Amino acid sequence: MTNSPETKATDRSSQSKMLRGSAWMTAGSIFSRILGAVYVIPWPIWFGANFLQANTLFAKGYQIYSVFLVISTAGIPGALSKQIARYNEMNEYGIGQRLFRKSLILMLAMGVLSALALFALAPVLAAGDPRMVPVFRSLSWPLLIIPLLSIMRGFFQGYAEMAPSAISQFIEQAARVLYMTVTAFMIMQVFKGSYVDAVTQATFAAFIGAAAGLLLLIFYYLKQRGRISELVANSNNELEVSTTDLLKGIVRQSIPFIVIDASVNLVYIIDQYTFNPMMHDFVVASDHQLYNLYALFAANANKLISITVSLAAAMAVTAIPLMSAAHVRGNQKELQHQIGSTLQLFNLVMIPAAFGMAAVAGPLYTLFYAHDTLGISVLQFSSYISIMLGLFTVLGAVLQGLYQNRLALFYLFIGFIVKIVAQYPAIYFFRVYGPLVSTGLAFATSSVLMIAALHRYYHFALRKTIRRLIGVLGFSLVMYLVTAGAVKGLYLVFNPYSRLQSVLVLMISVGLGVAVYAALVLKSRLADYVIGSNLDRFRRKLRIK
Incomplete structure (x- = not known):
């Protein structure tokens, strides 16, 4: 089969949409995740000796809340973007609009039910810790409106418009962080109140952020309503689909999204309810000490690696509608090109990001939490595990975009079995690193099976992808050595225990690491091969031959 000019043009268009969409979603995710982590910086000062306890309450609340959030949206935003992209490809914009309106009503009902459920179940989910009850109940409020926010993001993503979603993510996080920072300062520093009250307001901030993000998306929708109405008016209108069939289709497509989207949080919940009991079998420690150990990987490290994992999440969101549209075209x-490009782009971005975070773990952890040798070591290990989390996120999205939902769920189920079986021995041998080891094994198993299935069914260029992966790994290792060496060298001049001086160490070492990696991928032309366009103008600006 030869590639016609039309096919090549379609490939270039898909590649362009993938890169543009990923750029928008990556920017939105990165900035929103950084904002979402910024609140931690003053917490050690404001909360004092209760900092790790407060951070643990926050993390435990959010992990349960995240599962309720995925259930409340029922995976419908992802399924909606997939279905709208499908109908738009058929020039049936009217069906997509009708589906969007019905989904809004469904989401409103799901949000109310989920909010009531979390509020009522708070004492049970607290598992005997009365401090968790107000935290869980404060998180029931955002469940009322986040489903509406998510469905509007899914609508824009179905049109391959990632800017509204990305900007709304940033606005949502900015409003949330502003509220939680102000309330934490007022409660802990001005009124000398309870750290539980401060955490409760910090979790309620999700409602404030969601409201801000929703208002922005409503503005975008009203602004584009004329253009959308024109597309609907010029639709083929040849396809007859009943409202019942529309909703059945969206619900059927949404079920895998529920499980896949919640998978990482479900794994974290396994850690939440098993870490302390299992550690009690091996070590003599109080619950307070184990809470602090749990916070090192579940709260502190996870908060920071979520920044790099968001790169993969951005690619996943972009990949689903593009894969679905390509699937419709048959x-x-x-x-094959789209699958290979998605995996290669993931490798090009995610692997150096993870290696880079491991290299600067010392000053990064010190900046956010204060210097702690064990905490830094846990963050370094978590950085490498984040590659597996990100890879699974992208592969799950690719399979769903290709309507291989059962395969995605089956391989996820195998990963969960690995996690459950490996959890106890991993904690026995590796202690605080144990949950990270079992999580890495679980998602690595699922990811290998997914890659094998994609190659088996679609015959994408696996060898080429592996060759370029080797190149990325080599360049990432060089970048890691240079960056880690720079950190050690700067520590001869700067105080590793100073948060302010850690900022300077981070700026210099990260800048050097980015420059080294960029020079390597541009000099070798690896970036050109993966991105699919000529980057000579960047080489000229950087004077790279």
């Missing part, structure tokens, strides 16, 4: 060559 172009096998385009599908």
Whole structure:
């Protein structure tokens, strides 16, 4: 089968949409995650000796809340973007609009039910810790409106418009962080109140952020309503789909999204309810000490690696509608190209980001939490595990975009079995690193099975992807050595225990690491091969031959 000019043009268009969409979603995710982590910086000062306890309450609340959030949206935003992209490809914009309106009503009902459920179940979910009850109940409020926010993001993503979603993410986080920072300062520093009250307001901040994000998306929708109405008016209107069939289709497509989207949080919940009991079998420690150990990986490290994992999440959100549209066109060559490009782009971005975070773990952890040798070591290990989390996120999205939902769920189920079986021995051998080891094994197993299935069914260029992966790994290792060496060298001049001086160490070492990696991928032309366009103008600006 030869590639016609039309096929090549479609491939270039898909590649361009993938890069543009990923750029928007990556920017939105990165900035929002950084904002979402910024609140931690003053917490050690304001909360004092109760900092790790406060951070643990926050993390435990959010992990349960995240599962309720995925259930409340029922995976419908992802399924909606997939279905809208499908109908738009058929020039049936009217069906997509009708589906969007019905989904809004469904989401409103789901939000109310989920909020009531979390509020009522708070004492049970607290598992005997009365401090968790107000935290869980404060998180029931955002469940009322976040489903509406998510469905509007899904609508724009179905049109391959990632800017509204990205900007709303940033606005949502900015409003949330502003509220939680102000309330934490007022409660802990001005009124000398309870750290539980401060955490409760910090979790309620999700409602404030969601409201801000929703208002922005409503503004975008009203602004584009004329253009959307024109597309609807010029639709083919040849496809007859009943409202019942529309909702059945969206619900059927949404079920895998529920499980896949909640998978990382479900794994974290396994840690939440098993770490302390299992550690009690091996070590003599109080619950307070184990809470502090749990906070090192579940709260502190996870908060920071979520920044790098968000890179993968951004690619996943972009990949789903593009894969779905390519699947509708039935172009096998385009599908092969799209799968290979998605994996190669993930490798090019995610692997150096994870290696880089490991290299600067010392000053990064010190900046956010204060210097702690064990905490820094846990963050370094978590940085490498984040590659597996990100890879699973992208592969799950690719399979769903290709309507391989059962395969995605089956391989996830195998990963969960690995996690459960490995949890106890991993904690026995590796103690605080144990949950990270079992999580890495679980998602690595699922990811290998997913890659094998994609190659088996779609025959994408696996060898080429592996060759370029080796190149990325080599360049990332060089970047890691240079960056880690720079950190050690700077520590001869700067105080590793100073948060302010850690900022300077981070700026210099990260800048050097980025420059080294960029020079390597540009000099070798690896970036050109993966991105699919000529980057000579960047080489000229950087004077790289």
